[in-house]
Amino acid sequence: MERKVRVRFAPSPTGPLHIGGVRTALYNYFFAKQHGGDMILRIEDTDQTRFVPGAEDYIIEALTWLGIKFDEGVHIGGNYGPYRQSDRKPMYKQYADQLIETGWAYYAFDKPEDLENIRKEYESQKKNFQYDCNTRSAMQNSLTLSAEEVKRRLDSGEPYVVRFKFPADTEILVNDLIRGEVRMNSNLLDDKVLFKSDGMPTYHLANIIDDHTMEVSHVIRGEEWLPSAPLHVMLYKAFGWEDTMPQFAHLPLLLKPDGNGKLSKRDGDRLGFPVFPLEWHDPKSGEISSGYREKGYYPEAVVNILAFLGWNPGVEQEIFSMDELIKLFSLERISKSGAKFDVEKAKWFNHKYLQTKTNEELTAQYMPILEAKGVKAEAALVEKAVALTKERASFIGDLWEQTAFFFQAPTEYDPAVIKKRWKEDTPTHLNKIIEIIETTPFEKQVLHDAVIEGYITANQLNMGQIMNCFRLCLVGAAKGPDLFEIVMLLGKDETVARLRKGIETITI
RNA sequence: GGUCCGUUCGUCUAGCUGGUUAGGACGCAAGAUUUUCAUUCUUGAAAUCAGGGGUUCGAAUCCCCUACGGACUACCA
Numbered sequence: 349m350e351r352k353v354r355v356r357f358a359p360s361p362t363g364p365l366h367i368g369g370v371r372t373a374l375y376n377y378f379f380a381k382q383h384g385g386d387m388i389l390r391i392e393d394t395d396q397t398r399f400v401p402g403a404e405d406y407i408i409e410a411l412t413w414l415g416i417k418f419d420e421g422v423h424i425g426g427n428y429g430p431y432r433q434s435d436r437k438p439m440y441k442q443y444a445d446q447l448i449e450t451g452w453a454y455y456a457f458d459k460p461e462d463l464e465n466i467r468k469e470y471e472s473q474k475k476n477f478q479y480d481c482n483t484r485s486a487m488q489n490s491l492t493l494s495a496e497e498v499k500r501r502l503d504s505g506e507p508y509v510v511r512f513k514f515p516a517d518t519e520i521l522v523n524d525l526i527r528g529e530v531r532m533n534s535n536l537l538d539d540k541v542l543f544k545s546d547g548m549p550t551y552h553l554a555n556i557i558d559d560h561t562m563e564v565s566h567v568i569r570g571e572e573w574l575p576s577a578p579l580h581v582m583l584y585k586a587f588g589w590e591d592t593m594p595q596f597a598h599l600p601l602l603l604k605p606d607g608n609g610k611l612s613k614r615d616g617d618r619l620g621f622p623v624f625p626l627e628w629h630d631p632k633s634g635e636i637s638s639g640y641r642e643k644g645y646y647p648e649a650v651v652n653i654l655a656f657l658g659w660n661p662g663v664e665q666e667i668f669s670m671d672e673l674i675k676l677f678s679l680e681r682i683s684k685s686g687a688k689f690d691v692e693k694a695k696w697f698n699h700k701y702l703q704t705k706t707n708e709e710l711t712a713q714y715m716p717i718l719e720a721k722g723v724k725a726e727a728a729l730v731e732k733a734v735a736l737t738k739e740r741a742s743f744i745g746d747l748w749e750q751t752a753f754f755f756q757a758p759t760e761y762d763p764a765v766i767k768k769r770w771k772e773d774t775p776t777h778l779n780k781i782i783e784i785i786e787t788t789p790f791e792k793q794v795l796h797d798a799v800i801e802g803y804i805t806a807n808q809l810n811m812g813q814i815m816n817c818f819r820l821c822l823v824g825a826a827k828g829p830d831l832f833e834i835v836m837l838l839g840k841d842e843t844v845a846r847l848r849k850g851i852e853t854i855t856i
Numbered sequence: 857g858g859u860c861c862g863u864u865c866g867u868c869u870a871g872c873u874g875g876u877u878a879g880g881a882c883g884c885a886a887g888a889u890u891u892u893c894a895u896u897c898u899u900g901a902a903a904u905c906a907g908g909g910g911u912u913c914g915a916a917u918c919c920c921c922u923a924c925g926g927a928c929u930a931c932c933a
Contacts, residue, residue: 360933395932460931467930476857476929509931527861536859544931551933575860575928598861601927605867608925656881660869664880683862683869686926690867693882740894750894765892800891815891827893 351592353385354565357411357418358555360392361403364628364637365410366613367689368570368602371654375599376568377416378655378677388562389421391432392555394548401631404432410625414647415670428562433554437547443557443587444510444543448490452586453542455490455508457501462488478538481516510543512552512579512586520578525566525597525679532578540579552576556583559594568597568679571686572610597679600658601686611689621691625650644743645694649701653694657687667700699742707735713744721748723755732837736829750828754837757846758824761854765826769816775851777814778821782847790840796832821850 357373359365365373380387389411391404408423420426430436447453456479463479470477477483484491489511490498502508518534542553549557559567577596584593601610605619615623616637627639640650651670660683661668661676668676702710711731718725730751737750781799788798799818804811819831822843828834835843 358933362933392933398932456931463931474857478858478929507931511931524861530860532860538929541931546931548931550931555933570927571861572927572933578860600862603926610927656868658868662870662872664870666868666881680872685862687869688867690882693868696882737894739896769892804891812891819892823892825893826891829894831891 351565352563353380353383354388354563355380355385355568356388356390356559356562356564357416358390358392358558358569359407360395360398361400361407362395362398363400363403363613363630364624364626364639365407366611366615366623367625367640367654368611370410370414370625370650371602371657372568372570372599373411373416374414374651374654375659375677375682378674379566379568379679380419381674382677385565386419387417388426388428388564389418389423389431390558390562391422391434392551393432393434394544394551394554396434396546396548406626406628413641414625414651433549433558436554436558440549440554440557441543441547444549444553447512447542447586448510450586451513453510453512454484455498455502456484456511456539456541457488457493457506457508459507479511480538481514481535484511484513484539507545509541509545511539512542512583514539514579514582520581522574522577522581522596524574524577525595526600526682527574527598527684530574530577534578534582537578540576542583552579552583556580556587556589560584560587560589560592563592564594566597567594568599571598571601574598597682600683602657603686603688605688605690610686619689621689621694644745645698646701649694649698652701653697657689658683667697695742702741702743703739705738707731707738710734710738710744710747714747717745717748718755721752725755729754729837736833736837753823753828754834757842757849758822760824761820761850762825765816765820766854766856769813769820770854770856771813772856774813774817777809778817778847778851781814781818782844785835785840785844785847790836792832792836795835817850818847820854821847 355376357376359369377387379385389408393399404422411418418424420428420431422431425431444453448455467477479487486492491513493501514534514537516535520532520534520537522530522532524530540552541550543549558564577598581593584590603609604611604615611623613623616635617623622638622640622643624637624639625641627642628637629635630637641647648669651673652666652668655668655673655677656666659677659681662681705713708731711727711734714734715727715730718730733751733754734747737747740750741747780803784798784803785795788795800811803809804814815831816826819826819828819834822831822834822838838846
């Protein structure tokens, strides 16, 4: 019964992937790699009406960015191709035909309008129409029509669909790796369309055929598929593929943090955090949705965040690399209930990852941001500023807020600080400090001692008051790292210039 | 409406085979440190384990019911 682990991630190219989908891909990847198995990327584009150009490339780029590597797939090929369902189109019909021959499916000629009318009629009676074992006898299909009539309609090119024929009153068991045994009675299930009138299979048919022919061993997908899992189980049975049926694991959903319901693509930026891994430019509306990458999240952080949304290793450590997650992951430890995304915790994860970066790396990431702000600065200087401030940043972009004053003299001074600290004799003291700076060797410790001990302490002055005003002139606010570090980075001339400007500009 | 799945601090969760002061993390609060802000450190508040019944000497942990939430209910995936 030992079978090679082969899992697939099978998105539809109907737009950008959202983080729920990314998490599904991630869990599949953890599972595959842990078992030395294969990870397959299959594109499920059987709905031609929902195709969105660029979506497939987006999906591949996003997964690549996150470090999810595939063994086979639409972008790299493999021995089980093609990996795009539209490219597999010719192979599906024979399977639909097979099910009709074996009595597991039937032709249905009901027009979409007819079905819609019936649904409306049922609705008006507060009932719900379902094409199933109770209603199919009243419909236009190969079960109710004579063989000649069916042949006539088929030959004349009348549009039809193929529907699955659920056997009556049969208990169907789905063995889910996360939820255990789930049972459903076939009487409640509807005769799903397997093959559409446009000649394409539906998800249900294509999915089973592809998973079977690609020798998929485990289907790890979102919980929204649980209700149709009995159909899939029955299809394996109908095809006689029960012995190699993959094992199912239905993942809990990622929920909207505000109200209710599952997170969806349409949530876009509404929730205060990106729902997409990468920024997405909608080709139709031109609308831009933000992405984790562009927001400054590191892919390792996103992987870590997503790994912990619905799964937990049971130890207190929370920061794990991809390799560690692959080792630790287990389907058994996936929670059963949906998880809400917490932006604050996500920020914390990114903060942790940012701290692990070297000053050189951070400087390299920060330089383009500085340039975009119109700042031209030496990398060496930027690196010093980064070293002083990185622990205060969660995202590379936060560094601007933390370091801008190194590159631009303040044009405004925080009124709250002026009110609290700036006194009538402040200019006198600051002028004295200018004098000290100009006459003392320009070294951090020497200057520090000269100002603090040699002036403030010696004259029994108010330390907080003098130092804060000093800072206010250099920074423009009561923030930033050690003041003498700032002085060293700014240099003697700039420090003095800013002090002079502050003295001139600030009035009580 | 029907079917299925779920329910431990605000959030993510530990707690798997019944006996814990129900643990951790994020966030929050306070204190310490600092010339400021932030960081960091310490401490704290925070879940009567959805509610109600059982079973048991003993239940968050097992069983049942109810409530609530969610998913699905297309010729979409």
